[in-house]
Amino acid sequence: MxxxxxxxxxxxxxxxxxxxxxxxxxxxxxxxxxxxxxxxxxxxxxxxxxxxxxxxxxxxxxxxxxxxxxxxxxxxxxxxxxxxxxxxxxxxxxxxxxxxxxxxxxxxxxxxxxxxxxxxxxxxxxxxxxxxxxxxxxxxxxxxxxxxxxxxxxxxxxxxxxxxxxxxxxxxxxxxxxxxxxxxxxxxxxxxxxxxxxxxxxxxxxxxxxxxxLPIKKIKRSVTHRFFYYIIVHDRNNNICLNKRSKKDIWKGLYDFPLIESKKNILINELINKFWKKFRIILYKKTFIYQIKHKLTHQILFIQFLNCKKIKNLEKNIFFKKFFFVSHNKIEEYPFPRPITLFLKHEKMI
Structure with missing residues (x-):
């Protein structure tokens, strides 16, 4: 036949x-x-x-x-x-x-x-x-x-x-x-x-x-390690700061938080210094809230979420003009990558 x-x-x-x-x-x-x-x-x-x-x-x-x-x-x-x-x-x-x-x-x-x-x-x-x-x-x-x-x-x-x-x-x-x-x-x-x-x-x-x-499938693969440090920022009304990812990179079109990325792990003192210089933010002594290791096809992400004190005069901070703030009861309306979703569930925000 x-x-x-x-x-x-x-x-x-x-x-x-x-x-x-x-x-x-x-x-x-x-x-x-x-x-x-x-x-x-x-x-x-x-x-x-x-x-x-x-x-x-x-x-x-x-x-x-x-x-x-x-x-x-x-x-x-x-x-x-x-x-x-x-x-x-x-x-x-x-x-x-x-x-x-x-x-x-x-x-x-x-x-x-x-x-x-x-x-x-x-x-x-x-x-x-x-x-x-x-x-x-x-x-x-x-x-x-x-x-x-x-x-x-x-x-x-x-x-x-x-x-x-x-x-x-x-x-x-x-x-x-x-x-x-x-x-x-x-x-x-x-x-x-x-x-x-x-x-x-x-x-x-x-x-x-x-x-x-069979079949014969030979692919040369290199894995990139990336270190993400997300900062959780609230305004005076307890709204949380979000960012829409628009660059040609992973998770384009999704939402996350203000981020510092590094090619290596950053020590806490260096991290606090970086956040102060870039965001004018004071981190809490108990800085780390949540951390996760996330594997993608050719990347491994080491992600940490950090807390900070509420920022005074946030509207005068030029850096935050590229971000926006939403109330906690509106967070679930936004699409997030899985690591962010896991963090929000851990913190009972969704």
Whole structure:
């Protein structure tokens, strides 16, 4: 039986029942694909359902403030995805453009890469284009015995051409989803349920016992250590000082507190001196309130939260003009990175 036919027959009996598979609405599929970038399916489902409930249409999303969009995304991580999704909705609304129905049109928008564009184009619009993600690389490298490094562009192009030739031209969306599920259910990273695989009679890795070797993925990774010192500042009305992160860095678009960052750990006396010079702030003797170690993909953050005395004549302090103050009962309306959320919960502010 033809490869694609076997894959599709298996999928129809074994597919994962996921909420975004109950529709071909391109907006819903777009939301799910953005969320699934670098996030597990199990963690995505709750966020997807809440997001769709809050922003049921592309128009509703476009009309919403970025802060509210990020608030719904809070805890899901990789917040640039939410910013790009929101930007996509706004561009379509402002330019009065209907939802793009071609792969080449979709990938023109920031945040929609080759995989996401192919998934939407094939599932929603039946375009014959391979959606090549980690599952696809794993399935095809093992099935065909491909030892080329999948991080190389030439290897990615080779996979694209090979898979395109093997696709079911009548059911490209189902084919792409079948490959995703085969890689997620049977042909996983560390466990291979080869006896249940619909294509085990012609698999290179099963015949040669090489599943543990493939795919080849060699990446040079360097980890950066960053030291964050957040200062908790209140005005005379006990409102707390917040900052919107706007620079091209982690957590862009989210909110935090006045910050001093260092490449190394700072001793308490040096820290007090730095805060005095930069903020004209007097820290309490019992300075540290809370600390946390937070790991990102290529970074490790060592974060400490520090207390200070209430500042007199705050409105005359030029430095604080770039920040703003909110009352404690309004804090939960703002989207924060996870370390800040944990701190606010620890202090019972949310």
């Amino acid at each position: 033809h490869f694609s036919k076997k894959i599709i027959n298996w999928y129809e009996k074994n597919y994962r029942k996921l909420p975004w598979r109950e529709t071909k609405n391109p907006y819903y599929i777009l939301v799910s694909e953005f969320m699934l970038q670098q996030t597990k399916v199990s963690h995505t489902i709750k966020y997807y359902l809440n997001f769709i409930k809050k922003f049921p249409t592309l128009e509703k999303l476009a009309q919403s403030e970025e802060r509210k969009v990020l608030k719904e995304w809070e805890g899901l991580g990789y917040y640039y995805r939410a910013i790009n999704l929101h930007s996509f909705a706004i561009k379509l609304k402002n330019n009065k453009i209907t939802f793009p129905n071609k792969y080449k049109e979709l990938i023109k928008y920031k945040g929609i890469g080759s995989y996401t564009g192919a998934a939407i184009a094939s599932i929603c619009f039946n375009e014959v284009v391979p959606a090549v993600d980690g599952n696809a690389y794993r399935v095809f490298s093992r099935y065909l015995g491909i030892y080329d490094n999948i991080t190389y562009t030439k290897t990615k192009n080779m996979f694209y051409i090979i898979i395109l030739k093997m696709m079911d031209i009548y059911n490209p969306g189902i084919f792409n989803q079948a490959i995703m599920d085969l890689g997620s259910i049977l042909c996983t990273k560390k466990q291979y349920k080869c006896s249940l695989c619909p294509i085990n009679d012609s698999c290179f890795s099963l015949k040669n016992n090489t599943a543990h070797e």
